[in-house]
Amino acid sequence: MRQNPSFSMASEEGVKRLIREHPWATIVSRADAAGLVASHYPVLLDEDASGIVLLTHVGRPDEVVHELGRHELMVIVQGPHGYISPGWYDANPAVPTWNFVTAHLYGTPELLSDAENLRVLEGLVDHFEDRMPEPRRMRGTPEDSAYADRIAVGTVGLRIPITRFVAKNKMSQNRPAETVDRIIAELEGDGPYASPALAAEMRRTHEALRAARA
Template structure:
């Protein structure tokens, strides 16, 4: 991902927020057969306060990705959406796409079966907790034998990234009145190309910029 200093994200707290709020990620490996990509839910490592992530892949994706043998790129896609040139006002303009994205790269560590079970349990609890009658990993009708067979069909990993590239392109190069108009239009957006979380993400970023300038 090409970086632009105006759009760079470097604050670890903000990066952790984006990672935590966007757990469906893309895992990319360069293998002897070419580039391979898989898609899995991934979480921050709750025992660390950095950008370490944990997750799992189903077999044989571990072999296809060469998991643990080389560098893995994990792509975190945050809120994004189409920006119409008509929202900029008069004058020549082109359409663009606003987005937040984090790329984490490093060689993952393969988890032990016990560690993998902990991660699997966390994943289920993270997404099942919102249900009226949550079906957690260890809850009946799942019995211990079933859960351990399930674990045996997966490979858990922990990745402490050695390279982090994060970009928040949210119209930081536009005047405040134009940004306000873009946010308004995104809230009204009905064309099917917008993420409903994008206006709030833009507000968050621009409140920081305006506070730094002493403007609101």
């Protein structure tokens, strides 16, 4: 990913926040047999680990297709993004752009044991079910437990220690404050490119910039 100092996100905590808030990831490998391979799975942070460590699973036979554990792979996590019209800038000539936040994370996955895989699967289910009014658990009843044991054998758990990452947070940091305010207002409006999530991300970014300059 091409970097620009104005948009670089070097903070490990910033990347962790991105993963927590947007856990749907793309896993990319260059396998000897299949060439480039991409799969899509939810990921969680191992909050007890130092650095960035991802926990996830893949469905069989993805572990074979990706040749998991044999080489480094890339995990792409993406946050809010959207089109920014030049009409939101000012009367001067301008071109459109795209605001976004994303991270490319690199590491060699460790394949987990069956027991560890089951714990990761339970953790994934709990993570997303916790906000439901009546959460469903993998082992909520004996029937649930029996079903979980049956489906778990069709998956492979992964722990991915991240050894390096490249992250970018492009939120119009190169625009004057009045232009930024106008873009946020358009994103919060009801036009064809409205995006409240992107507007919120822009607000967070520029509030942090103002605080850093104060």
